[in-house]
Amino acid sequence: MFMTKTVLKNLLTKYATRLYPFQTRETFKDVKGELKIEIDKCVFCGVCKMRCPSQCIGVDKKGRSWEVDPFACVYCGICVDACPVKCLYQEGMYKAPVAEKHMVFHAQEEKADAPT
Amino acid sequence: MTRTVLPFGPQHPVLPEPLHLTLTIEDEIVKEAIPKLGYVHRGLEKLAEIRDHTQMIQIVERVCGICSTLHAMCYCQGIEALMNVEVPSRAKYLRVVWAEMHRIHSHLLWLGLFADAFGFESLFMQFWRIRERIMDLQEATSGNRVIVSVNVVGGVKRDINKETEKWILETLDKVAREVNQLKTTILDDFTVKQRTVGIGILSKEKAYELGAAGPTLRASGIAQDMRQTGYAAYPELDFSPVIETNGDSYARTVCRFNEIFQAIDLIRQAFAKMPEGELAVKPKGLPKGEVVSRVEQPRGEVLYYLKADGTKFLDRLRIRTPTFANIPPLLDMLPGCDLADVPILILTIDPCISCTER
Numbered sequence: 001m002f003m004t005k006t007v008l009k010n011l012l013t014k015y016a017t018r019l020y021p022f023q024t025r026e027t028f029k030d031v032k033g034e035l036k037i038e039i040d041k042c043v044f045c046g047v048c049k050m051r052c053p054s055q056c057i058g059v060d061k062k063g064r065s066w067e068v069d070p071f072a073c074v075y076c077g078i079c080v081d082a083c084p085v086k087c088l089y090q091e092g093m094y095k096a097p098v099a100e101k102h103m104v105f106h107a108q109e110e111k112a113d114a115p116t
Numbered sequence: 117m118t119r120t121v122l123p124f125g126p127q128h129p130v131l132p133e134p135l136h137l138t139l140t141i142e143d144e145i146v147k148e149a150i151p152k153l154g155y156v157h158r159g160l161e162k163l164a165e166i167r168d169h170t171q172m173i174q175i176v177e178r179v180c181g182i183c184s185t186l187h188a189m190c191y192c193q194g195i196e197a198l199m200n201v202e203v204p205s206r207a208k209y210l211r212v213v214w215a216e217m218h219r220i221h222s223h224l225l226w227l228g229l230f231a232d233a234f235g236f237e238s239l240f241m242q243f244w245r246i247r248e249r250i251m252d253l254q255e256a257t258s259g260n261r262v263i264v265s266v267n268v269v270g271g272v273k274r275d276i277n278k279e280t281e282k283w284i285l286e287t288l289d290k291v292a293r294e295v296n297q298l299k300t301t302i303l304d305d306f307t308v309k310q311r312t313v314g315i316g317i318l319s320k321e322k323a324y325e326l327g328a329a330g331p332t333l334r335a336s337g338i339a340q341d342m343r344q345t346g347y348a349a350y351p352e353l354d355f356s357p358v359i360e361t362n363g364d365s366y367a368r369t370v371c372r373f374n375e376i377f378q379a380i381d382l383i384r385q386a387f388a389k390m391p392e393g394e395l396a397v398k399p400k401g402l403p404k405g406e407v408v409s410r411v412e413q414p415r416g417e418v419l420y421y422l423k424a425d426g427t428k429f430l431d432r433l434r435i436r437t438p439t440f441a442n443i444p445p446l447l448d449m450l451p452g453c454d455l456a457d458v459p460i461l462i463l464t465i466d467p468c469i470s471c472t473e474r
């Protein structure tokens with residue numbers, strides 16, 4: 001009896017869900033989404049690599065490159081908090097699904113006018 | 117009468133959890149149940165040897181998705197005890213807020229699954245729709261929907277400002293109203309009563325003897341709740357354990373329903389009493405010694421045993437989750453019940469097998 005009333009009420013109210021992906025909601029502020037790096041700021045100190053609980057970051061000091069396995073990353077944000085120069089940040093959205101796994105690789109370009 | 121042996125699980129339509137029971141039945145009546153666990157063992161305790169004690173916070177959060185913040189809280193409280201860290205008052209209140217949010221969403225999830233086990237699919241959707249409000253609160257306050265990663269050794273990482281506080285309180289009012297409406301829908305329903313009242317009775321003595329935990333224990337009339345031991349800000353909040361006395365499936369459902377309202381009340385109290393102040397203190401040194409830390413999760417008492425020898429890595433980490441404690445009482449409830457009631461009885465202990473096996 002109670003249930004019938006509830007079911008009828010549900011039929012008459014609007015959807016509780018969104019028509020994703022056509023309709024999306026704005027992400028909340030400070031949501032821990034996909035991990036990004038501003039590679040030019042990175043000093044290759046390796047702190048992020050050491051702190052990461054899932055050990056999915058690779059830092060190559062000599063080759064001046066930084067990489068992350070986005071499929072092993074658990075979006076915890078520890079590396080973002082730990083980075084001394086604050087060059088890591090997390091976007092509001094999670095990484096979109098892909099068909100094949102891959103690493104995200106960034107290398108600093110040689111600065112032409114850098115003093116040797 | 118011939119006896120039949122029937123395998124139940126680990127894949128079963130009403131139970132997403134990989135629990136296997138070997139049931140001996142006689143004319144559709146269960147005579148004996150033997151559990152078999154170990155399908156989702158992940159070796160998380162072993163990881164303590166290669167991840168340092170601060171990284172372990174993120175790992176214990178993943179013991180169970182539903183109780184993530186409570187696992188981290190229990191672990192951090194243990195490490196804090198080892199390092200003699202006094203957590204700031206505001207952090208203690210914030211921990212209560214996130215812990216109780218977790219309780220609400222976990223109980224709503226369970227109520228949805230419970231309704232689904234009866235075939236009440238629309239009711240299942242209703243509960244999960246309400247639950248979505250809490251998930252939004254979690255996402256907005258902690259940055260993640262499910263794994264609420266806010267605890268650190270010495271306090272919490274994030275703060276809740278006045279504006280968010282207002283939004284949380286408004287949302288909780290809505291949640292309380294909507295859950296209250298559904299209360300009559302499920303608890304006064306003829307079919308639900310027919311299938312739960314007087315079924316799977318766990319007597320007070322048996323519950324105590326077999327070491328039941330959480331709502332399974334409290335529905336049998338024992339007022340035991342780890343929050344009474346006074347961790348975080350609970351000693352300053354007014355609350356007493358929700359108890360029911362019948363010990364049947366219905367009592368366990370009512371118990372969880374009432375705990376949702378209690379959790380909402382605790383969050384309101386926490387916000388009313390929350391002092392200003394810092395969020396965390398920086399711990400000095402490394403943990404050394406042995407400690408047992410206990411916290412009340414939605415499913416019952418979780419116990420962490422930590423042994424540290426003054427290095428970065430823990431010597432030993434041992435986790436006992438509430439479902440592990442609730443399996444012996446379940447085996448006591450099953451004999452004598454109808455085969456058709458088995459899934460519902462298993463559900464009433466709110467099993468979380470992946471955290472049992474860690």
Ligand code: SF4
Binds near residue numbers: 049066084
């Ligand atoms: S911590 Fe920051 S600066 Fe250091 S290697 Fe990582 S990203 Fe680069």
Ligand code: SF4
Binds near residue numbers: 052056073075076079
């Ligand atoms: S967000 Fe966490 S898991 Fe992902 S790379 Fe950073 S520290 Fe590692």
